Amino acid sequence: AQSVTQLDSQVPVFEEAPVELRCNYSSSVSVYLFWYVQYxxxxxxxxLKYLSGSTLVESINGFEAEFNxxxxxxxxxxxxxxxxxxxxxxxxxxxxxxxxxKLIFGQGxxxxxxx
Amino acid sequence: xxxxxxxxxxLIKTRGQQATLRCSPISGHTSVYWYQQALGxxxxxxxxxxxxxxxxxxxxxxxxxxxxxxxxSSELNVNALELEDSALYLCASSLGRxxxxxxxxxxxxxxxTVV
Numbered sequence: 001a002q003s004v005t006q007l008d009s010q011v012p013v014f015e016e017a018p019v020e021l022r023c024n025y026s027s028s029v030s031v032y033l034f035w036y037v038q039y040x041x042x043x044x045x046x047x048l049k050y051l052s053g054s055t056l057v058e059s060i061n062g063f064e065a066e067f068n069x070x071x072x073x074x075x076x077x078x079x080x081x082x083x084x085x086x087x088x089x090x091x092x093x094x095x096x097x098x099x100x101x102k103l104i105f106g107q108g109x110x111x112x113x114x115x
Numbered sequence: 116x117x118x119x120x121x122x123x124x125x126l127i128k129t130r131g132q133q134a135t136l137r138c139s140p141i142s143g144h145t146s147v148y149w150y151q152q153a154l155g156x157x158x159x160x161x162x163x164x165x166x167x168x169x170x171x172x173x174x175x176x177x178x179x180x181x182x183x184x185x186x187x188s189s190e191l192n193v194n195a196l197e198l199e200d201s202a203l204y205l206c207a208s209s210l211g212r213x214x215x216x217x218x219x220x221x222x223x224x225x226x227x228t229v230v
Contacts, residue, residue, distance in 0.1 A: 034218065036221075042223055042224075043119075043205055043221040043222050043223040043224050044205065044207075044221040045221070046218050046219075046220070049217070049218055051217060090158065092158075101163055101170065101171060102148060102160040102163055102171055102173070103148075103150075103158075103160065103207075103219060104160070105150075105157060105158040106157070107157045108157060108158075
């Protein structure tokens with residue numbers, strides 16, 4: 001069975017500071033990896049994804065994540081955060097063999113950016 | 116292009132009643148997924164429909180059921196409501212399975228409150 005662990009439930013950080021949200025997964029088979037963001041009272045928005053190719057993936061708003069197969073990790077980083085980045089972030093995996101199908105989510109990390 | 120739309124936005128029901136939640140996928144998407152986001156329990160996979168058929172089901176009792184219509188829209192039915200069914204129910208859609216699949220797009224959710 002697959003599982004996703006987000007190591008920090010809450011991450012407080014000051015504006016313009018760097019941040020890392022940690023995600024580890026457990027799977028005996030190949031997976032796709034995702035980061036979703038959820039703003040208060042809204043649905044999920046895809047932030048970035050790893051399907052294949054370069055292990056470093058980037059989003060349009062400055063976030064990046066690196067797939068590390070040996071450490072089964074997909075940590076999310078941003079060199080300088082803004083107040084508007086305050087939200088809950090979810091790491092998720094999907095089995096490549098399914099080529100679609102359900103996502104298995106971590107418990108979420110609440111990022112709180114303070115002025 | 117319209118995103119995934121869910122209705123109603125909010126729903127208040129009494130314990131023991133039935134709730135029906137609706138989802139319209141992005142045009143051209145054939146797969147619909149349902150997730151439950153309950154306080155303290157994270158995002159749990161409920162159901163996956165593709166091309167009108169149920170492809171996978173999460174670990175939920177049979178009183179959670181659904182269907183997918185020929186136009187690929189979907190309904191989630193929850194019978195004999197219990198207080199712990201109170202949650203945000205998220206619908207997502209994707210291009211189905213196979214090489215076309217790259218990600219799932221989420222709606223804004225239906226907030227179900229059971230009193």
